[in-house]
Amino acid sequence: VSEGVYRIYGSEMSPYSVKVRSYFRFKGIPHRWIARNSENEEEYKSVARLPIVPTVATPEGEGLQDSTPIIERLEGLHPEPSIHPEEPDLAFLSVLIEEFGDEWGNKLMFHHRWWDKVDQEASALTLARLSAPRADHAAIAARQKMIQERMTGRGHFVGSSEATAHLITDYWFELLDLLEPHFATRKYLFGGRPAFGDFGLAAQIYEASVDPTCGAGILARGPAVLAWCHRMMEPRNDGPFESWESLAPTLAPVLAYVGRYFLPWSQANSDALASGQETFTVDLAGRPYVQPPQKYHAKSLATLKARYVAAQTPRLDAILEAAGAKRWLAG
Ligand SMILES: N[C@@H](CCC(=O)N[C@@H](CS)C(=O)NCC(=O)O)C(=O)O
Numbered sequence: 001v002s003e004g005v006y007r008i009y010g011s012e013m014s015p016y017s018v019k020v021r022s023y024f025r026f027k028g029i030p031h032r033w034i035a036r037n038s039e040n041e042e043e044y045k046s047v048a049r050l051p052i053v054p055t056v057a058t059p060e061g062e063g064l065q066d067s068t069p070i071i072e073r074l075e076g077l078h079p080e081p082s083i084h085p086e087e088p089d090l091a092f093l094s095v096l097i098e099e100f101g102d103e104w105g106n107k108l109m110f111h112h113r114w115w116d117k118v119d120q121e122a123s124a125l126t127l128a129r130l131s132a133p134r135a136d137h138a139a140i141a142a143r144q145k146m147i148q149e150r151m152t153g154r155g156h157f158v159g160s161s162e163a164t165a166h167l168i169t170d171y172w173f174e175l176l177d178l179l180e181p182h183f184a185t186r187k188y189l190f191g192g193r194p195a196f197g198d199f200g201l202a203a204q205i206y207e208a209s210v211d212p213t214c215g216a217g218i219l220a221r222g223p224a225v226l227a228w229c230h231r232m233m234e235p236r237n238d239g240p241f242e243s244w245e246s247l248a249p250t251l252a253p254v255l256a257y258v259g260r261y262f263l264p265w266s267q268a269n270s271d272a273l274a275s276g277q278e279t280f281t282v283d284l285a286g287r288p289y290v291q292p293p294q295k296y297h298a299k300s301l302a303t304l305k306a307r308y309v310a311a312q313t314p315r316l317d318a319i320l321e322a323a324g325a326k327r328w329l330a331g
Helices: 013-025 038-048 067-077 087-115 117-131 137-152 165-184 196-209 212-221 225-230 242-272 295-311 315-322 326-330
Strands: 005-012 031-035 055-057 061-067 280-284 287-291
Touching: 005 013, 005 038, 013 031, 013 067, 013 087, 013 196, 038 055, 055 137, 067 087, 067 165, 067 196, 087 117, 087 165, 087 196, 087 212, 087 242, 087 295, 087 315, 117 137, 117 212, 165 212, 165 225, 165 242, 196 212, 196 225, 212 225, 242 295, 242 315, 242 326, 295 326, 315 326
Parallel strands: 005 031
Antiparallel strands: 005 055, 055 061, 280 287
């Protein structure tokens, strides 16, 4: 089955899958996208260590999982055009936004996808059809019901609950409102071509945009953000990265959002895990936010802090300080 190219086992409904696919497309790395479904169970299982998508099989047949290390590994093999801005300070900010997209962006998307009935039903139906492309109407309906039940029970993994629903919706609109002016004058987060941060964040926002509720909201409120996240499905090298000076007017407010919500939430999550709490409450911009801790995330926060230490410069510190982000990374 190898055909000498990478195979990406993924799903159109999986943000991490479309993130990795965008990267392959941007780099022009020969690959085959294999919509993961009941018909490719065996070949998928032969390379997937964990039952997740995306799973990438190398031309040699090695299985790779976890979108961030997959992209990092391929970037080592296909360094040009780099997804890391030449200015090291910007390269760190891009890494920060990649992590923010994967974790916080996913919370915004996943909550809305499985909260309102209209979103649950639409998403479950799409997933049912994707997973069983040849099934008849009755089988799809049964699958849809099963998926809807399973997925609506998983919202708590990302902190989705009655107590947080209105907060998460506010966080979503606030982010759109900050990103919209940034993309009014540029194609990608850092300028003329996609950076690491674009891949992480755009994938989550793209997935939100295909769901009824978030799709309607983004169309009305963030047309430039909508264009960007769709552009990111086929990203191109349309020019150089910009300088911090030209990015700052609209990027600094986005970083301040990261410092206001994502980083204090990350620290509280990681503290709660370390002390074995079943739920934690954290003050985010003056409002209490409560959820059970997320396991995976504590490890990636530690990685981010280590990267910050390695990247530290006076200018980066000034940027992060102004964003309210430094204390969380240095702590
Ligand atoms: N950290 C992983 C996350 C991958 C992930 O969570 N994939 C989800 C879909 S987006 C999955 O396969 N979940 C298992 C399931 O739905 O059964 C990555 O970045 O690739």
